[in-house]
Amino acid sequence: MSPGVTVVHACQRAGRGGSPTAVVEEASWSDAERRAVPVAAGTSHAVFVDASQHGVVALRFFTSTGELPACGHGTVAALAVLAERAGTVEYETLLRSGGRTFPGRATGSGGRYEADFDPGPVELRVPTPAETGPVLAALGIRPEAPSRVASVGRPRLLVQVPDRLVLAGLAPDLARLGAACDRLGLLGCYVYHPPGADGRAAARMFAPSIGVPEDIANANSTACLAAHLADQGVPALAVDMGDALGEPSTVLARTRPGPAGPLVRVGGVATIKGSRSPD
CATH class of the missing domain: 3.10.310.10 (Diaminopimelate Epimerase; Chain A, domain 1)
Structure with a gap:
C-alpha cells in the first residue's frame, strides 16, 4: 500500500x-x-x-x-x-x-x-421504555416498535418496522435523535424490516452523534441484527442499505452456534x- x-x-x-x-x-x-x-x-x-x-x-x-x-x-x-x-x-x-x-x-x-x-461477541438486551421512548419519538416511529439494545464495540438500538415502505419514509429529527443517543450512550439507531424467507432485508442506520446523519452501510449493526435473528432460525442475511442516499449497498452476515451464543461473520x-x- x-x-x-x-x-x-x-x-x-x-x-x-x-x-x-x-x-x-x-x-x-x-x-x-x-x-x-x-x-x-x-x-x-x-x-x-x-x-x-x-x-x-x-x-x-x-x-x-x-x-x-x-x-x-x-x-x-x-x-x-x-x-x-x-x-x-x-x-x-x-x-x-x-x-x-x-x-x-x-x-x-x-x-x-x-x-x-469476525466482529466479536454481540450483547443483546431488551431496552426499557425510558430508553426507547425519546429515540423512537425522534425517529417518528410508534413507541411499541420491537427494539433491542445491541452492542459490539458500542451499544446501538435495533428497531423493527413492518416493511420497506415504512423504512423508506423515515425522516428523523436528527438533532433530537443525536441528543437522545448521547443521553443514553448509544452509537445510533439501526432501523430494519424483517427478512423474507431468502434472508433479504433492508435497514437504515442513523448516527448523528458521531457526525454521520445516515450511514450508507453499517456492517457491525448488521452483525448485531444477525445475532438477534439467529435464535429465530435465520442463519444468513443480506441487508440492503444506502438507497435513501443514492448509494445502494448490501451487507452480508451469517451465523453459526457457539458456546456462548451465535458466532457471526459479516462483510x-x-x-x-x-x-x-x-x-
Whole structure:
C-alpha cells in the first residue's frame, strides 16, 4: 500500500454504490489530522492501517468527530486494500482494533474483493421504555416498535418496522435523535424490516452523534441484527442499505452456534477506486 489515501467503496450491491471509505497507511498522525482525513477525502469514515507488526494488522477508525472502537465497513475496506497489496486471490490475516484480535479474509482480484471478518461477541438486551421512548419519538416511529439494545464495540438500538415502505419514509429529527443517543450512550439507531424467507432485508442506520446523519452501510449493526435473528432460525442475511442516499449497498452476515451464543461473520463486496496523496 503506497502512502496516501485510498478510497474504497465498501459493501457494494451488484457493482454499484457502497460506502466510500478512506484507507490510510499508519504514520505519525495527530488525532486532529486523522479527523480531517474523511472530510478531505469526502468519506464518512477513515481507517488507519498499521501492518508493521508481523502477523497482525492494527486498525484505527475515525470520523470527523473522533475515534471509533470499531467500524465494520472500514474493516471491509481495509481488507480489500490489504488483499490488493498482497497480490493473492485469497488473503487472510489477523486484525486488531478496539482491544481485540480477530480474523479477517478477502477473496478477489483486480481491485474488487469480497471480504468478511469476525466482529466479536454481540450483547443483546431488551431496552426499557425510558430508553426507547425519546429515540423512537425522534425517529417518528410508534413507541411499541420491537427494539433491542445491541452492542459490539458500542451499544446501538435495533428497531423493527413492518416493511420497506415504512423504512423508506423515515425522516428523523436528527438533532433530537443525536441528543437522545448521547443521553443514553448509544452509537445510533439501526432501523430494519424483517427478512423474507431468502434472508433479504433492508435497514437504515442513523448516527448523528458521531457526525454521520445516515450511514450508507453499517456492517457491525448488521452483525448485531444477525445475532438477534439467529435464535429465530435465520442463519444468513443480506441487508440492503444506502438507497435513501443514492448509494445502494448490501451487507452480508451469517451465523453459526457457539458456546456462548451465535458466532457471526459479516462483510461485503468492496471495490478500490483509487489513491491520492493526503492534503
